[in-house]
Amino acid sequence: MEDFNNRCFSRFENKNAVVLGFDTGLSAASFARMRQTSLLDKKGFIVDANGGDFVIKEWKPESVAEVNRRMVVYGVNVEGEPLAASLNRYIKSDADKEAKADFKRRLRLWFNARIFAEEKPDVFASKQEGLVPASILTGGKTVFFAPLELVKAAFSDDGAAFLKDAERYVHPELIGKRAVLFTAGALLYTLYSKKPPFPCEEGSSSVHIHTLIRSGVFTPLEYEAPGIDVRASEKIGAMLRGEETENPPDYVWEAGFSSLSPEEIETRAKQKERFVKKQYRIFKRRLFFSVNKPAVKMSAAAAVIMLIFAGMIINGRLSSPTTRGLEPLEVAKVYYEAFSSLNVPLMEACLQRGAGAGDVNAAAHLYVVNKTRESHGDDVKAPFQIKDADFVLHNAGTADEAVIKANYTMIFPQEAGETWAAEGAPGVNEGPSEDRAAMTQRADTLYLSRKKDLWHITKIEREEKEFFSD
Numbered sequence: 001m002e003d004f005n006n007r008c009f010s011r012f013e014n015k016n017a018v019v020l021g022f023d024t025g026l027s028a029a030s031f032a033r034m035r036q037t038s039l040l041d042k043k044g045f046i047v048d049a050n051g052g053d054f055v056i057k058e059w060k061p062e063s064v065a066e067v068n069r070r071m072v073v074y075g076v077n078v079e080g081e082p083l084a085a086s087l088n089r090y091i092k093s094d095a096d097k098e099a100k101a102d103f104k105r106r107l108r109l110w111f112n113a114r115i116f117a118e119e120k121p122d123v124f125a126s127k128q129e130g131l132v133p134a135s136i137l138t139g140g141k142t143v144f145f146a147p148l149e150l151v152k153a154a155f156s157d158d159g160a161a162f163l164k165d166a167e168r169y170v171h172p173e174l175i176g177k178r179a180v181l182f183t184a185g186a187l188l189y190t191l192y193s194k195k196p197p198f199p200c201e202e203g204s205s206s207v208h209i210h211t212l213i214r215s216g217v218f219t220p221l222e223y224e225a226p227g228i229d230v231r232a233s234e235k236i237g238a239m240l241r242g243e244e245t246e247n248p249p250d251y252v253w254e255a256g257f258s259s260l261s262p263e264e265i266e267t268r269a270k271q272k273e274r275f276v277k278k279q280y281r282i283f284k285r286r287l288f289f290s291v292n293k294p295a296v297k298m299s300a301a302a303a304v305i306m307l308i309f310a311g312m313i314i315n316g317r318l319s320s321p322t323t324r325g326l327e328p329l330e331v332a333k334v335y336y337e338a339f340s341s342l343n344v345p346l347m348e349a350c351l352q353r354g355a356g357a358g359d360v361n362a363a364a365h366l367y368v369v370n371k372t373r374e375s376h377g378d379d380v381k382a383p384f385q386i387k388d389a390d391f392v393l394h395n396a397g398t399a400d401e402a403v404i405k406a407n408y409t410m411i412f413p414q415e416a417g418e419t420w421a422a423e424g425a426p427g428v429n430e431g432p433s434e435d436r437a438a439m440t441q442r443a444d445t446l447y448l449s450r451k452k453d454l455w456h457i458t459k460i461e462r463e464e465k466e467f468f469s470d
Contacts, residue, residue: 021074022150031071042147047113080137106138113143185239193224223272321349328402340386
């Protein structure tokens with residue numbers, strides 16, 4: 001199998017023909033039990049400009065095949081390279097003009113095709129389709145927009161990769177042309193600075209990235225790409241803030257750079273430092289205001305942003321997680337995201353002392369297992385993920401109590417067994433291993449209470465609805 005993007009797409013030969021596939025990461029038994037055959041109904045689109053004008057063609061999966069003991073949904077082959085692969089090749093290159101020109105061409109081809117498709121009714125079922133760089137194939141004059149459900153299935157065993165290669169380039173709320181312009185702005189920013197506008201630090205979650213994006217918090221491009229045409233920097237900034245409605249002019253696609261003297265470079269560096277510190281002070285004041293003025297309390301987003309900026313300035317990552325400023329639903333979502341990523345400190349920040357001990361022990365154990373394997377030279381991590389989570393808030397009767405129902409699917413090492421899934425007891429060997437995954441459907445009831453303006457989970461009642469193993 002040709003794994004030319006390492007994440008999303010694959011090409012392999014099936015019945016004497018090369019096909020385009022999406023690795024679901026599931027065995028045949030798990031694929032059937034999870035009823036993933038619905039993936040065969042998802043449509044993608046090919047925008048073809050070989051005839052001069054854009055023409056949209058529909059792409060649908062043909063069938064599913066077992067490749068290397070994993071089920072791969074496949075359809076007719078589409079030539080081209082993932083937009084994310086072209087970008088990553090340029091970022092890793094050392095001032096390679098050819099790699100830069102190639103990505104710029106592919107980026108502009110994608111933008112024109114996506115704007116064309118945006119104007120056609122009923123092409124995209126989801127606002128994120130056609131925007132995830134890892135899900136877009138660009139060729140000479142064709143662009144393939146993969147079905148978003150197949151893309152998410154291909155990333156299902158690595159949420160951190162989906163965050164890095166997908167979510168930080170897609171606005172969580174914008175729709176229509178503004179959403180396309182945002183993604184174009186994020187990719188142009190990365191093109192000129194070799195840095196994404198919304199950094200994905202170790203331990204980051206969707207909540208963190210989405211909060212930064214919603215708030216328009218990023219370092220102006222003129223600080224990250226000294227000497228760039230100010231007009232291009234301002235236009236890209238407007239695209240990232242969701243303020244732009246018109247297609248980028250040529251001076252954005254072909255931004256010029258002026259030479260700066262050593263003194264000017266030093267001045268820009270100082271301006272950047274002051275800008276970051278000013279942003280931190282602003283969010284720190286807002287957080288203080290929210291704590292002391294409940295009537296005009298800030299949203300949870302401001303608290304999360306303050307924490308992110310504090311981490312960026314102090315040591316580049318979150319150091320003292322807290323639930324301050326978060327409402328019960330946000331606390332629940334952050335808890336399960338932290339559990340899925342084995343972020344024990346963040347889990348503990350969401351829990352009252354003594355609550356959720358089984359979950360914390362399980363996450364800590366798997367974290368140690370993975371680190372031990374790394375020390376042995378084994379890069380195969382024990383399979384673990386929480387997915388398809390759904391949360392419902394119920395009235396608990398008082399303003400300082402809350403009850404939340406959480407339903408989700410958990411993927412965990414099959415060797416750990418059903419007891420581990422239910423009770424969080426360790427059970428995965430620590431040496432190099434080829435783990436097989438098992439799955440369970442869970443229904444949790446979370447009880448939360450508020451004390452000193454902090455919400456914490458005080459108790460978790462758990463029901464195992466179904467248990468699957470290969």
